[in-house]
Amino acid sequence: MINNFGKFCRKLRIDKNELLYDMAKTLGVSSAFLSKVENGKKKPPREWREILISNYDLDRNQIRELDRCMYEAQNYDSIDISGMNDNDRMMMLSFARKFNNIDKNKLRSFLESEADDE
Numbered sequence: 001m002i003n004n005f006g007k008f009c010r011k012l013r014i015d016k017n018e019l020l021y022d023m024a025k026t027l028g029v030s031s032a033f034l035s036k037v038e039n040g041k042k043k044p045p046r047e048w049r050e051i052l053i054s055n056y057d058l059d060r061n062q063i064r065e066l067d068r069c070m071y072e073a074q075n076y077d078s079i080d081i082s083g084m085n086d087n088d089r090m091m092m093l094s095f096a097r098k099f100n101n102i103d104k105n106k107l108r109s110f111l112e113s114e115a116d117d118e
Contacts, residue, residue: 005073006038008066012056026055043074 013023024034027048036042049070053063081089 002038003040003069003073003076005044005069006040008069009034009038009052012052016056027051037073040073040076043076044070046070046074 009023013020020034020038021031024031027034028051033042037044049066052058052066058066079092081092084092
């Protein structure tokens, strides 16, 4: 799933008329690694901040946006469901799709009752 950091990098590359390979070379990584970062499968290394700022002449607003996007990408957690059986994986995906519509108070009560049972 592409994240805001990925969107930021892609926009920056397009604005500078660069390919993925070009930016990857500037950042000192492979195109495959940069692609994984852009697609949210890997987290961007903190060192990239200074490299992007200095090599792409980012202005104050772009630096603020970069900081926000990097923070978001570095603090985003994911759950590995690859080891789950098909039924559990489908249940997790269904839960994730419906999460915004779930009554959070009921969910909180359920989780508290489950913690009490342990």
